[in-house]
Amino acid sequence: MRRLLPALVITVLTVFLLAGGLASPAGAHPMSTSAVLLDIGDDRVEGEVRLPLDRLSVAVHRDLTRANVLGADRVFLKNYTAGHIAAAADDGRSWGVTLGTGSVRTIDGTPHLVYPLELRPPDGQVTDFRLRYDVIVEELLTHRIFVTVRYDFDRGILKTDDAETLGVLDHETQSLDVPAGQGSWLRGFATTAGLGIEHVGSGADHLLFLLMLLLPAPLTAAGGRWRAAAPSARRSVVRVVHVVTAFAIGHSLTLAAAAAGLLDVPSRPVETLIALSIAVSAVHAVRPLAARGEVLIAAGFGLVHGLAFASLIGDLGLARGSLVTTLLGFNLGIELTQLLVVALLMPSLAVLAGTGAYTAFRVGVAGVGLVFSVSWMLERAGLTPADPFEGVQTWLVENPLLIASAVAVLALAARRPALVRLRR
Structure with a gap:
């Protein structure tokens, strides 16, 4: 019996392993x-x-x-x-x-x-x-x-x-x-609006382009330089409205044309031009390229951004529903996101613009935008294999409230010395 026991154990283990070996492929390949x-x-x-x-x-x-x-x-x-x-x-x-x-x-x-x-x-x-x-x-x-x-x-x-x-x-x-x-069509409309919000809200390039255009909004161009304008909330609001409206008109035109099949541009040159739009707006934020240049840049490059929005509609097949409802909903989502960005950042930028710290802040942010845009251009043109700043960009997009809060704190800190001098 003692001699048979090891052989019995070995036989049982062998059968068990064979059964497991035969059974595992069935589980791995349903x-x-x-x-x-x-x-x-x-x-x-x-x-x-x-x-x-x-x-x-x-x-x-x-x-x-x-x-x-x-x-x-x-x-x-x-x-x-x-x-x-x-x-x-x-x-x-x-x-x-x-x-x-x-x-x-x-x-x-x-x-x-x-x-x-x-x-x-x-x-x-x-x-x-x-x-x-x-x-x-x-x-x-x-x-x-x-x-x-x-x-x-x-x-x-x-x-x-x-x-x-x-x-x-x-x-x-x-x-x-x-x-x-x-x-109902209302549910579809709300969903396409949500897609517009999601697309812009998660797109670092679209958000950065808008930020570059907002940087000079509280200033005025004189002698080839940006100078602090006379304090006027109305004037700043009007300039921001002009920028946002110009961008909306630009991207709406090409979005509608591309979604209707009137335009068909390959995605690679479109994405490269979007990166170029950020570079141009960043340079304009440092030195004015033209009087009211941010409005012209918003309208001109808005046409390019509209092609990128249209590619998303094409990829998702959204035009299979009501095209008019799809375009209206998607556009509404884009505009709501833009207005939210303006509401979060513009008050702080307006406050900062009245302080001595704004020049350094504006040039610094524009410099970051320029670096990001050049990196995107190289990657999208196929000249580099990857974007080395992708991790930073993702973090920035995922933390908009933290960034807006940091800018607000900076604005209050820069404004405080001026308030103290006024009280004296």
């Missing part, structure tokens, strides 16, 4: 799943169907490869897939189902056959509907299909982070309800 992605529109639902080739092969009893799914088996597979998809309104009326041209795409390391999908209601008005889908699962009991809404303007689903998984279909559950008629 079975392939299908996906149905839906984009909800006003008169149709678009999207795509993703079918893993390994599971599809089992379901149709054919050896499928990247070549034959787009060749010899192309018509068969498209007819098979279309025959297992249906949609119907609450009153039972069937929707039209159309599959586009298939393609093979690697998703999560697995080849998938991908079909563009279009669902059309009979009356041309998208409302809640029931989706029936049993591709693959009608043959393969263990298969799963994830159904996800990745775009629905009226419900505020506009980007990948907002995507909503409606449910999972399998052999037992082959249909589900799609809430396509819920929400």
Whole structure:
């Protein structure tokens, strides 16, 4: 018995390790799943169907490869897939189902056959509907299909982070309800406004450009230099309004034109020009380039910033909703962010402008803006691999209240000696 015990222990351990070794790959490589992605529109639902080739092969009893799914088996597979998809309104009326041209795409390391999908209601008005889908699962009991809404303007689903998984279909559950008629244009409008706020609020380049334009706002240009202007709250407010309005007009024009498809400019030169706009406005903050130059710079380079805003709308597919509502909402978000920046910084800048410390502060901040802009230009033009100041820029963007508070404290500290002299 004593001789058998070590052998028994070794045998048990060997079986345990083999079982663990065989089981771990199954856990590391879960079975392939299908996906149905839906984009909800006003008169149709678009999207795509993703079918893993390994599971599809089992379901149709054919050896499928990247070549034959787009060749010899192309018509068969498209007819098979279309025959297992249906949609119907609450009153039972069937929707039209159309599959586009298939393609093979690697998703999560697995080849998938991908079909563009279009669902059309009979009356041309998208409302809640029931989706029936049993591709693959009608043959393969263990298969799963994830159904996800990745775009629905009226419900505020506009980007990948907002995507909503409606449910999972399998052999037992082959249909589900799609809430396509819920929400309202107001919710979509509010969401696009939030995207405008998020885009500008998290964009160090847009914020820095605005700051560079605000620096000389409390001053006046004379003899090629900036000089302290006579104290006038009204005058400072008017100049800030002119700057913000000029920028708004500039970016609104190109944003609307690009979103409507009238302009199409590659992103790299646009981003490089945005960096250049910061450099020009930083130089202007040190020495005036022209009388009321900040207004001209805001309007001119606002056109460039509008192209960058439009690229975001294009990347997110926001134009699939109401284009007018999208533009208005997104623009509102941009303007609200600008006004918030002005409200946080302009009072302190106006106070500082009346002290001897403002020259050093203005030149110092403009110098930082110039360094950042040159670094961005080099990176965006492909001349350097990375921006060495990215960490600092991220910290600055993530702590706006701390920065505004620091400027306010500096303004009060610089103003205090002047108040003491006045009391004497």
